[in-house]
Amino acid sequence: MTTATEPDASPGTADAVAREAQGLERLTGYSRSLRSSEGGGTVPGAARRGRPRLVTAYAKDQALLNTPAKRWWTIAALVVALLAPFYLTRDLTLLLSMAMVFAISGIGLNLLTGYAGQISLGHPFFMALGAYTAAVLGGSPGSTTWGFELDLAIALPIAALVPAVVGLLVAPLAVRVRGLYLAVLTLGLLMLGEQIFKQWSQLTGGSGVGRGVALPVLFGRDLSVRYALGPWIIDEDISLYLICLALLVALGVMARNIARSRTGRAFAAVRDRDIAAEIMGVNLLRTKTLAFVLSSAYAGLAGALMSLLVGRIVPEQWNIFLSIQLLAVVVIGGVATITGTIIGAAFVVLLPRILEELAPYLPFIGGATGGGIITIFQLETILFGALIILFLTLEPRGLFGLWYRVRTYFKAWPFSY
Amino acid sequence: MSGIPPLLQADDLTLRFGGNIALDKVSFEVAERELFAIIGPNGAGKTSTFNCISGVYRPQTGSIRLRGEELLGMRPDTVAAKGVARTFQNIELFDNLTVLENLLLGRHQHMGGSWWQAMAWLPSARRAELGARRDVENIIEFLDLTAVRQMPVGILPYGIKKRIELGRALAMDPVLLLLDEPVAGMNAEETEDMARFILDVRDQLRIAMIMVEHDMRLVMDLADRVMVIDFGQRIALGTPAQVQRDPAVIAAYLGGATDDVKGQFDHSEASS
Numbered sequence: 001m002t003t004a005t006e007p008d009a010s011p012g013t014a015d016a017v018a019r020e021a022q023g024l025e026r027l028t029g030y031s032r033s034l035r036s037s038e039g040g041g042t043v044p045g046a047a048r049r050g051r052p053r054l055v056t057a058y059a060k061d062q063a064l065l066n067t068p069a070k071r072w073w074t075i076a077a078l079v080v081a082l083l084a085p086f087y088l089t090r091d092l093t094l095l096l097s098m099a100m101v102f103a104i105s106g107i108g109l110n111l112l113t114g115y116a117g118q119i120s121l122g123h124p125f126f127m128a129l130g131a132y133t134a135a136v137l138g139g140s141p142g143s144t145t146w147g148f149e150l151d152l153a154i155a156l157p158i159a160a161l162v163p164a165v166v167g168l169l170v171a172p173l174a175v176r177v178r179g180l181y182l183a184v185l186t187l188g189l190l191m192l193g194e195q196i197f198k199q200w201s202q203l204t205g206g207s208g209v210g211r212g213v214a215l216p217v218l219f220g221r222d223l224s225v226r227y228a229l230g231p232w233i234i235d236e237d238i239s240l241y242l243i244c245l246a247l248l249v250a251l252g253v254m255a256r257n258i259a260r261s262r263t264g265r266a267f268a269a270v271r272d273r274d275i276a277a278e279i280m281g282v283n284l285l286r287t288k289t290l291a292f293v294l295s296s297a298y299a300g301l302a303g304a305l306m307s308l309l310v311g312r313i314v315p316e317q318w319n320i321f322l323s324i325q326l327l328a329v330v331v332i333g334g335v336a337t338i339t340g341t342i343i344g345a346a347f348v349v350l351l352p353r354i355l356e357e358l359a360p361y362l363p364f365i366g367g368a369t370g371g372g373i374i375t376i377f378q379l380e381t382i383l384f385g386a387l388i389i390l391f392l393t394l395e396p397r398g399l400f401g402l403w404y405r406v407r408t409y410f411k412a413w414p415f416s417y
Numbered sequence: 418m419s420g421i422p423p424l425l426q427a428d429d430l431t432l433r434f435g436g437n438i439a440l441d442k443v444s445f446e447v448a449e450r451e452l453f454a455i456i457g458p459n460g461a462g463k464t465s466t467f468n469c470i471s472g473v474y475r476p477q478t479g480s481i482r483l484r485g486e487e488l489l490g491m492r493p494d495t496v497a498a499k500g501v502a503r504t505f506q507n508i509e510l511f512d513n514l515t516v517l518e519n520l521l522l523g524r525h526q527h528m529g530g531s532w533w534q535a536m537a538w539l540p541s542a543r544r545a546e547l548g549a550r551r552d553v554e555n556i557i558e559f560l561d562l563t564a565v566r567q568m569p570v571g572i573l574p575y576g577i578k579k580r581i582e583l584g585r586a587l588a589m590d591p592v593l594l595l596l597d598e599p600v601a602g603m604n605a606e607e608t609e610d611m612a613r614f615i616l617d618v619r620d621q622l623r624i625a626m627i628m629v630e631h632d633m634r635l636v637m638d639l640a641d642r643v644m645v646i647d648f649g650q651r652i653a654l655g656t657p658a659q660v661q662r663d664p665a666v667i668a669a670y671l672g673g674a675t676d677d678v679k680g681q682f683d684h685s686e687a688s689s
Contacts, residue, residue: 262530262549265521266522
């Protein structure tokens with residue numbers, strides 16, 4: 001439990017000299033004397049061993065993976081995630097891909113709701129915008145619908161860009177209200193969007209009909225063809241899975257970078273005390289708008305990926321139930337944590353499947369033929385509702401908070417604190 | 418102070434909430450490096466004056482100029498960018514963030530690097546974070562917050578929170594620091610610590626300060642000049658010694674001097 005942060009170990013660098021000349025280090029002479037002392041903040045390896053929290057440089061303290069345990073777990077999780085689809089059935093691969101899409105969308109929502117504190121029920125609207133942008137740019141034209149058959153390498157970035165721009169246009173309205181009013185405003189946006197999508201049949205294929213999605217062609221390669229990579233066969237499901245994984249990792253790291261930077265702190269400040277944040281020099285309008293735009297871009301990309309996974313999209317699927325599912329991802333996973341959001345997404349997407357597998361062993365669940373007290377779909381809905389209530393009241397930091405408690409307990413073990 | 422232009426000049430500030438006059442033609446100026454105190458009974462308009470300076474309230478008339486530049490009409494974040502920092506009467510820290518993150522928020526406007534650079538964690542963003550961290554560590558040492566730097570602020574005791582607020586304001590590298598009741602609710606020992614920090618800020622960092630405070634001993638010991646307001650009106654302005662003897666102050670602020678209060682004043686005079 002040693003916590004020590006030594007001043008950084010670079011005495012007399014040009015940077016430090018320049019900073020001193022500017023008078024930025026005039027507060028005390030103390031830290032300077034430490035920095036230029038013999039050995040300048042280096043600690044012998046023997047003393048570091050077994051003390052993961054003994055940090056010897058600010059850069060190390062601020063690193064994303066600042067303990068060995070985090071580094072090893074991340075590497076292990078990545079390896080498992082990379083290999084998993086080759087050993088799983090097709091439907092499980094698809095399910096995991098869907099979980100990753102929910103994670104990307106959830107990270108976007110968490111940036112807006114968890115970090116910046118702006119509740120949004122309109123997230124599926126931006127997912128729909130992304131999905132339709134990708135479908136129009138990358139899809140083949142139907143009898144009534146548009147399609148330009150472009151490469152995914154073009155369609156996907158634009159599918160993030162279009163919702164971001166729409167988010168930027170909507171933001172001036174949204175940043176003027178907060179709390180419940182913002183929730184209602186974004187709900188209105190969702191309903192407005194649903195009507196537009198139902199009517200605009202060149203874009204969406206129209207109500208109840210829907211349209212096909214972008215062709216799976218990335219950098220000129222047709223992903224629907226099977227590829228052999230050494231001993232592994234990559235078919236379309238696995239290709240899509242790997243695209244989702246790559247994007248999730250990239251977008252997750254980007255979100256973490258935002259969260260630990262100046263911008264992320266501004267988000268949190270606006271969430272916790274907006275007037276104090278303003279007096280600290282944080283521009284409220286700009287900060288909230290940025291959160292809105294970033295979150296919309298994440299949603300758009302997730303929407304585009306979701307359309308690729310399901311293969312056909314109808315205007316009705318971007319509804320309030322999807323926004324509640326996304327809120328469940330954020331709340332169950334953990335507000336204002338990126339890792340938590342990924343866990344939450346996996347939980348929300350995989351729970352129905354787990355229930356399905358368990359159903360034969362639970363006598364009170366009725367099957368397709370009837371019998372039992374409730375159907376599996378009802379049980380699923382009840383469980384989601386109950387879990388959201390339980391997490392909000394008992395562990396607002398979600399599954400990540402639970403994990404954090406376990407970790408803290410074992411860090412101090414065998415002492416109680 | 419003649420000849421040297423004042424750091425802050427407030428003229429004829431009038432602030433009304435409906436029919437209620439919070440400030441009535443209040444004027445004062447603060448010199449560079451001065452420790453200026455504002456005292457007055459509850460509801461006299463002390464915090465309202467602060468809120469006018471930092472842009473939270475818009476007074477109906479008057480002007481506030483910082484080194485000649487008009488502050489009225491600016492948003493709070495623009496006022497902050499001009500070099501005005503403040504602490505709050507009721508602590509306004511970001512409870513969910515650590516001490517370090519709270520102090521780093523003070524560096525917000527001085528940090529370079531935009532959001533997209535941070536997203537890709539480009540060298541520029543990394544340098545900005547490290548630079549801010551170094552500045553903040555200096556303040557952590559200055560205010561003796563080393564032991565708590567990684568703790569969330571919400572769980573820390575009151576006296577420490579007050580100190581963190583001072584640190585957050587100092588991190589903004591201000592030219593003018595507004596302290597709203599820096600020792601309210603503190604015991605004698607904590608008050609003494611805070612007084613020492615305030616003196617250090619004045620003597621080492623040479624930052625001008627305006628302090629609102631109810632602890633008369635502290636005000637009379639520390640302040641260069643004192644302004645007394647009551648019901649939104651300025652009733653006295655001068656050195657602590659002048660203000661103490663002002664009959665208007667004794668009548669209005671103290672509600673008639675009792676022996677008890679006189680004793681307190683005499684004591685502070687003796688010790689200063």
